[in-house]
Amino acid sequence: MIGRLQGTLLENRAPDLLVDVGGVGYDVQAPLSTAFKLPPVGETVVLHTHLAIREDAHLLFGFGTREERSLFRALIKTSGVGPKLALAILSGMEPEQFVRSVQQKDATMLVKVPGVGKKTAERLIVEMHDRIVDLGGAERLLAMPMAPQATPRPASAEEDAESALIALGYKPQQASRAIAQVAEPGMDSEALIRAALKQMM
Known part of the structure; x- marks a missing residue:
């Protein structure tokens, strides 16, 4: 059982993360509440993990606490x-x-x-x-901490945000519509995701 990972964050395309541990890249799925709290790509992260074993795959889930x-x-x-x-x-x-x-x-x-x-x-x-x-x-x-304000991301914020919502189970049309309703100039993907989730909830 893999219970903890400490390594370099290579990708953060919430909810999908890629963490390098000793030269091995681990695909980790994390809730947005964890993904939004992580340091920038290239820095060290520590995740408490849960390994789900299925007949066709081993899935690793990561959490900040x-x-x-x-x-x-x-x-x-x-x-x-x-x-x-x-x-x-x-x-x-x-x-x-x-x-x-x-x-x-x-x-x-x-x-x-x-x-x-x-x-x-x-x-x-x-x-x-x-x-x-x-x-x-x-x-x-x-008492668990709230996710902090989002940090700047690349220009493809809308596409990243839509992909994240679809990965969480929202239908493509629903995700696209939600992002379009909340999008404002200068918003990064994390801000768009949080705003879209708030609007839909």
Whole structure:
């Protein structure tokens, strides 16, 4: 089991990362909340990882904190929630938003995440209530840091942002429309993604 990576960040095309560790490049999928906090390409990063083994692939997921990884692991234990959907949930909602949705039994925010229907949202609320307590309680998760303001990216910001949204499960037309609605001159891809997610949520 690969539980931690420390190496050079070669690519950050959220949610897809490429990290060089001793000359070996690891493809890592990370929630936007983690990808937005990483240092610039070329600098050293440390990721807490979860390895998902399937018959056709080994998928590595990376997180900026142990708490975020623990929440991801708790999510994939929920019936009907796989790693990809868990990643979309953590990308579409801040941890405190998710915790409050569970605490208040409010499925409104959850069903706005691509792939989360009414039944899945209801299962998440029921099954995650006790798991949040087991992870250290809502207070610990609510204390997790928010993602900082985005840093400048190359000129292809709109395409990068659309690709990220599609990778998270949004339909191409939906992603394109959302980006077009929030795009302003000078916005980088991270700012576009955050604005589009906020608009859709």
